[in-house]
Amino acid sequence: MSTDPRRQVPRTDTLLADGQIVPAVERLGRLLVKDAIRTVQERIRAGALPPVDAVPAVLAELPATAAALRPVLNATGVLVHTNLGRAPLSVAAVAAVAAAAGTTDVELDLGTGRRGPRGEAALAALRAAVPAAEAAIVVNNCAAALALVATALGQGRELVIARGELVEIGDGFRIPELLESTGARLREVGTTNRVTVEDYTRALGPDTGAVLKVHPSNFVVRGFTREVPVGGLAAALAGTGVPLVADIGSGLPGPHSALPGEPDLQTTLADGADLVLASGDKLLGGPQAGLVLGRADLVQRLRRHALYRALRVDKTTLAALEATLRGPLPPVRRMLVADVAELRARAATLAARLVAAGVDAAAVDSAARVGGGGAPEHPLASAAVSLPEEHAARLRAGSPPVVGYVEAGRTLLDLRSVLPEDDEALATAVLAAVAG
Numbered sequence: 001m002s003t004d005p006r007r008q009v010p011r012t013d014t015l016l017a018d019g020q021i022v023p024a025v026e027r028l029g030r031l032l033v034k035d036a037i038r039t040v041q042e043r044i045r046a047g048a049l050p051p052v053d054a055v056p057a058v059l060a061e062l063p064a065t066a067a068a069l070r071p072v073l074n075a076t077g078v079l080v081h082t083n084l085g086r087a088p089l090s091v092a093a094v095a096a097v098a099a100a101a102g103t104t105d106v107e108l109d110l111g112t113g114r115r116g117p118r119g120e121a122a123l124a125a126l127r128a129a130v131p132a133a134e135a136a137i138v139v140n141n142c143a144a145a146l147a148l149v150a151t152a153l154g155q156g157r158e159l160v161i162a163r164g165e166l167v168e169i170g171d172g173f174r175i176p177e178l179l180e181s182t183g184a185r186l187r188e189v190g191t192t193n194r195v196t197v198e199d200y201t202r203a204l205g206p207d208t209g210a211v212l213k214v215h216p217s218n219f220v221v222r223g224f225t226r227e228v229p230v231g232g233l234a235a236a237l238a239g240t241g242v243p244l245v246a247d248i249g250s251g252l253p254g255p256h257s258a259l260p261g262e263p264d265l266q267t268t269l270a271d272g273a274d275l276v277l278a279s280g281d282k283l284l285g286g287p288q289a290g291l292v293l294g295r296a297d298l299v300q301r302l303r304r305h306a307l308y309r310a311l312r313v314d315k316t317t318l319a320a321l322e323a324t325l326r327g328p329l330p331p332v333r334r335m336l337v338a339d340v341a342e343l344r345a346r347a348a349t350l351a352a353r354l355v356a357a358g359v360d361a362a363a364v365d366s367a368a369r370v371g372g373g374g375a376p377e378h379p380l381a382s383a384a385v386s387l388p389e390e391h392a393a394r395l396r397a398g399s400p401p402v403v404g405y406v407e408a409g410r411t412l413l414d415l416r417s418v419l420p421e422d423d424e425a426l427a428t429a430v431l432a433a434v435a436g
């Protein structure tokens with residue numbers, strides 16, 4: 001009998017035909033399973049694994065899904081965390097996505113058998129959530145909404161915008177550069193810290209395509225400052241025929257008592273904006289999307305523009321958006337209103353379990369944040385579990401990975417960005433990563 005380990009390495013075809021591996025091929029596809037087989041064969045060849053253990057080793061090596069994106073527990077205290085996928089979808093939205101993922105009636109009227117309006121139910125849900133909107137459309141994200149508006153209303157014309165609202169949203173995404181890339185000219189008014197109604201009205205002329213207000217989502221200007229609110233600007237523009245477009249960034253449907261300074265879709269339109277733009281995956285708590293609501297004639301102009309076709313969303317986004325609007329309160333807004341006494345109790349429970357397992361842990365008060373460019377100066381009272389700093393990397397390497405943050409030499413796991421139904425998964429993941 002040969003002692004050459006290469007002769008004993010199970011063949012790829014043999015493993016692919018194994019009764020336990022065949023279902024994995026059906027679930028994940030041959031490519032991923034063959035990758036796992038190759039890894040295991042190398043371990044056997046290197047003498048690190050007995051050949052008889054090949055099948056269980058391949059099964060252990062397989063990814064959970066055919067995509068590399070993994071679920072992560074967000075204990076950063078940042079409710080809308082861009083690096084963690086922004087708003088987590090509600091259970092209702094996830095179910096709607098799954099239902100719409102196959103063949104679906106997104107553009108078919110099943111009653112008549114004829115073509116129907118695309119995503120009509122999601123648009124109706126938006127109008128119902130924002131009664132001041134005559135009409136709505138949905139595009140890929142808020143940046144796409146801005147690009148569409150700037151192209152349709154501003155190409156070859158001027159967009160009037162305050163200097164203090166020439167915002168960089170994050171990671172090099174600068175709104176003025178996006179606007180200019182569409183062929184619109186920016187007519188900047190006011191100074192960095194101050195702008196008046198007269199600054200705007202003086203800038204109006206035959207070339208004006210629109211007046212644009214952009215919410216400075218991720219910073220505040222303090223001191224000798226002045227801005228013109230939507231209401232004041234709308235009054236000044238009345239009768240000029242110049243549309244007032246407001247990009248509020250975060251898409252709260254209406255005013256929210258936890259965030260009194262945050263603009264919302266309904267109030268912005270009621271105050272006189274002709275169009276309001278927002279993201280779907282910030283405080284609205286839904287899928288990535290750009291929402292455009294307001295005057296029916298302007299929305300129609302955008303919908304008819306050739307660029308709209310390149311920016312429209314798919315059936316799963318429409319499904320998730322509708323379920324977010326019509327279904328139970330989405331996770332982000334549940335987190336926003338979580339009671340701090342409950343957060344403290346949850347932190348105490350988790351800390352006690354960790355201490356009982358010999359971990360250096362304590363429940364502490366903390367400050368959470370909205371994130372995603374919302375309410376930058378508005379800390380949310382919260383509670384966290386404090387652990388030794390060096391646990392941060394171990395927690396990120398865990399299963400599922402847990403992402404906290406490091407402050408003053410301790411790793412903090414903030415519970416406001418974790419839903420209570422995920423506490424058990426969090427405890428299990430933390431114990432597995434750091435106990436013993």
Ligand SMILES: *Cc1c(COP(=O)(O)O)cnc(C)c1O
Binds near residue numbers: 142144169215373
């Ligand atoms: C976040 C934000 C955007 C960009 O939104 P996306 O949906 O990420 O494209 C645009 N404008 C403002 C004011 C924002 O806060």
